[in-house]
Amino acid sequence: MSGSDPRDELVEHLPAMRAFAISLTRNGSVADDMVQDTLVKAWTNIDKFQVGTNMRAWLFTILRNTYYSSRRKAKREVSDVDGVFTESLAEKPAHDGHLQMNDFRVALGKLKVEQREALLLIGASGFSYEEAAEMCGVAVGTIKSRTNRARAQLAELMGLNEDEAMEMTDDATMSVLSASKVASF
Amino acid sequence: MSGQSHSKEQHGVIDENLRRVYQEAVDEGVPDRFKSLLDQLKQQDEEQGKRE
Numbered sequence: 001m002s003g004s005d006p007r008d009e010l011v012e013h014l015p016a017m018r019a020f021a022i023s024l025t026r027n028g029s030v031a032d033d034m035v036q037d038t039l040v041k042a043w044t045n046i047d048k049f050q051v052g053t054n055m056r057a058w059l060f061t062i063l064r065n066t067y068y069s070s071r072r073k074a075k076r077e078v079s080d081v082d083g084v085f086t087e088s089l090a091e092k093p094a095h096d097g098h099l100q101m102n103d104f105r106v107a108l109g110k111l112k113v114e115q116r117e118a119l120l121l122i123g124a125s126g127f128s129y130e131e132a133a134e135m136c137g138v139a140v141g142t143i144k145s146r147t148n149r150a151r152a153q154l155a156e157l158m159g160l161n162e163d164e165a166m167e168m169t170d171d172a173t174m175s176v177l178s179a180s181k182v183a184s185f
Numbered sequence: 186m187s188g189q190s191h192s193k194e195q196h197g198v199i200d201e202n203l204r205r206v207y208q209e210a211v212d213e214g215v216p217d218r219f220k221s222l223l224d225q226l227k228q229q230d231e232e233q234g235k236r237e
Contacts, residue, residue, distance in 0.1 A: 007227075014219055019210035036222060043226045101209075104202035123200055124207035151199055160195045 006055065007046050010039060013056050016125060017063055023120050024067060026109050034070070038063045057127065061135045064117065071113075107157035111150050118146035119154075 017038065021031035041062050042049070049058050108116060114136075121132040122143065129147075133140040154160075 011220065011223060014215045015211045018213070018215060019207050022210040022213075023207055032216065032218075035219065039219060039222055040226070043223075101202060101205060104199075105206060108203075108206065119203065120207070123203045151196065154199050155195050158198075160198060 005046075006049055006051055007043060009055055010042060010059075013059050014039075016056060017059055020060060020120055020125055021063060021067070023108070023124065024064075024113070024117055026105070030070075034063060034066050037066045037070075041066070054131065056125075057131050057135060060121070060125070060127070064135060103158060104154075107154050110157060111153055115146045115150035115153070118143050119150040122147050 014035070017035050018031060021034045022028060025031045025034070038059060042059055045062075049055065108119075111119070117136070118132060121127045121135065122129065127135070129140050129143050133143045136143065
């Protein structure tokens, strides 16, 4: 190996990897195990990383694959992983208009994992729709609709919407729908 | 308030909370175990390199 070793960069991505893992799993120890597995995989498979491409995207791909494979394994052992998580997070969201972080966390925890993942990749980790689509192995449109559904559902769970869940397809539809809804009052 | 700003406001509240949740996790810092794991991996490679 000559010149700079891309593995020296791994440490720079640790805070972002960990933040994504924690936000996705809502469980610090599960998240840390995921990050640890990802580090070992990245280290030993560094020859598969193409220098000059986005290392964070590559690491996040490994991270989410690690998550989904351990989740599948856990599902075989426990019948309903999501049910257990949801149960422990079940709290009534506040409707006082002043949103507490905890209410947001609870709402975030209630989303389908694919929707939460898409929202975290786009809204928090700063990836483009294209990057997120590649990471998740789905179409760009799928990432867009997952993100929009996630937002719509969060709005509903946090009482930001006055009425039922909306069926969103894109941002334009969302603003048009909200506009017409308010106008009809 | 127009519908447009209502929607934007809603969007803003979600995004702000999202960033805060995420930033809080970033700010927690990284446990030492990860840095020592990287050191271990590095050391392992160096030892292997010597043997080859």
